[in-house]
Amino acid sequence: MAKHASSPGRRFMKLAGMTASIAGKAVSNSIRNLNADEEQKNAAKSQMFQDIGLKIADTLGEMKGAVMKVGQIASQYKDIFPPEVAKAIAKLQRQAPPMPFEQIQQQVERELGRPLKELFAEFDPQPFAAASIGQVHQARLADGTAVVVKVQYPGVDEACESDLKQVRLALRLTGMLKIDRKLQDQLFAEIQESLNAELNYQIEAQNLQVFRTFHSQIDPHIIIPQVYTELSSRRVLTLSQELGENIETASTWSQELRNTLGRRLFRALGQEIFYLKRFHCDPHPGNFAFREDGSVIIYDFGGVKDLSPQIVQHYIDLVHAARRGDITSIDEGLLALKSITETGKFPEELYSAWLEVLMRPLVTDYDFAENSAHHDGVILAKKSLSYWDVFKPSPDTLMLNRTISGHYWNLIHLKVKDNYSDLLEELVPTKT
Template sequence: MAKKPVTSRTGRFFKLAGMTASVAGQYAGQRARRMFRTVDDEGARSESYTRMAGEIADTLGELKGAVMKVGQIASQTQDFLPKEFSQALEKLQKEAPPMPFDVILAQVESELGKPVGELFEYLQETPYASASIGQVHRARLHDGTDVIVKVQYPGVDESCDSDLKQLRLALKLGGLLKMPKETVDQLFGEIRLRLKEELDYENEARNLKLFHEFHKDQPWVVIPEVVDSHSTRRVLTLELVEGDHVSKVTPERYSQDTLNEIGHRIFTIMADQLFRFQCIHGDPHAGNFAYRPDGTIIMYDFGCVKKLKPEIVEAYRKALIAALDEDYQALDQYLIDLGARVDNQPAVDEAYYAMWRDILIIPFLNDEPYDFAEADIHKHVAAKTSTVFKYLDYFKPPVESIFIDRMIAGHYWMLKRLGVQAAFRSELEKYLRG
């Protein structure tokens, strides 16, 4: 029998508090057992991580909302979390349990002010997709237009702040937050702001129209149209636009040439949003993109959009030029301008910058196509993360550019999963040097 959904703030708090207590107890027990071992038992540690991760993922999937969204963001970090957590949290991208249909119906009728039968010719009971803060159902308007209806889960917006506080405590007590408090404060603060925007579907409707305008001269970018008459703050109705999820992009239907063209188009979308529009799609995971064999790219979910300050974009551009040119003195200054470097600390050792530059520049080294299917940049980055502690006092999280970094990382994983083979150096140079 399906569990009754937890929609009250109190109910959510107790559910998360129970998870936190369990995870903290498991972590404490694991540490105690390690103290009495003569050798580090990797198998026992992995088993403990798997148990904790499974419990966190199951709870976040059941509760939806802010905590599930943060879980999805964490899953995208891949090698930066213990692999057991990445694997468990990755389920939240595609295996979230659906909300009962009667809850969805009540929310639709409450928001749109009419019985569902008056609003739609039909509203399909089986979810078209389940997301972190809402569920999507296929429907048809009475004029015959096929649409999807995105319905926000009840109680999610009211419990956002308490959910985030509780999840942060669970990660801390589970030994997973190994960052300075100031870093965690800023990271969760930025996530909270973006979530507040995402919880407002009227804001998402405005974003959809804005990005339509951005990409109007690129017919290979498809963004669904908003049906204003059937949309409110918690219900968003869009035209039905379908394509293939990345898992369905197979060699039988997509040639390597098509994949490479899609790769160049993904790069153009990303660079245009960053350097031309100065406004980026901030949630670039696989579920928010679809593809067609003619090279079309479909973009979904514009709840998380980050408008960038011109001075941040300019500092980012200059920092990239300095890195490409191996001008590490200039790079140090531009990172200060970007808000990533503490300005009252002495200059960072150029060899440290050179190490990171040599890892991250690999796809842009020359005009030879780079095979993203074989890309292992993330592994090189993970292997060097311990070096960050040496310069912990020199750097701070650049809140304004956190979502730029997230966008770039999300696109890296898309290019890798698609198996794109492409050279982007000359394209990057055009955006950087005009």
């Protein structure tokens, strides 16, 4: 099994080897296609991107630890990569093999300062979840309370900055990043910030406490695990065990119950965005569980995005403009969010068509299982390709777009059939 935390020198050499290999592929591709026509060049470039994407995914996947997490976070920003690369690195979201229990025990005892048998009455040596920077074990406290213990792999936080620089260099060598240098700096600064936050379980503990307090005052059916601070540290996080069914099981429940769960998910996200101005931004279905009393359990608060009041107001203005069908205001709002290069370039008829597709799941009696908006959006995307350079990834919208898109697919998996017009009225306040 590959080591989770290799020495800095070994890790650097692996990354440098990946970078050199990518550079070689780029140079070879350029030489081979000096006399090729446009179609041949595009086909060769697509093949090169596929090869490079696989090389990045294989290298980062082998290395585990911080650099694999860098790849996972980068894959969340797939809009900035060619589709061939995005598809290849998406597999980094899969679970990693577990670390030997002896090392996990040493990490817990080192972090909490006491022998494991004094900290917990029981501690299952077999993890029930393992990911890129840590794994999760079930345990019991002295009073019999069931808890889960999230343990970070030793050493993964040692060289994050250099790992991220190496990955960025590898991507830049082939011109794979479809954005200018200034925007690259902004996006990679955000990736670094996300990585630092996920590597510090004390930040996640604070997030859990904030979101638990916020939601408990509004809806007791949004359940967020309780933090046991005396059994937590920067690299160990002990939480109450909150059990529920996965999304596949929940999708077999009655339509009424599935609609209740869907509304609860939708409302919780809206409340976080427009009122808390911080939102849980990892919509992976594995981060949610469901109960037959209509409760939704939310896990993993390592990924949280803060929103400024100005950005939230831009979103509010956009929602109101969309409901009015005001194309001019939408164009101006997207410019304010740095999501388009300039106003007046994208045709009004295409704006109107996109507006209908995007608003359809919100303001009509919509069957998410049928998923008509997505299918029509794919067709519309082909018609819009010649104007695609008008749009650009924005640091202010990337994580929100990803979160909304992820929850759209969660509602599809739940087979929700509902009309969210009333929730939209409830959640989006008028401009102050």
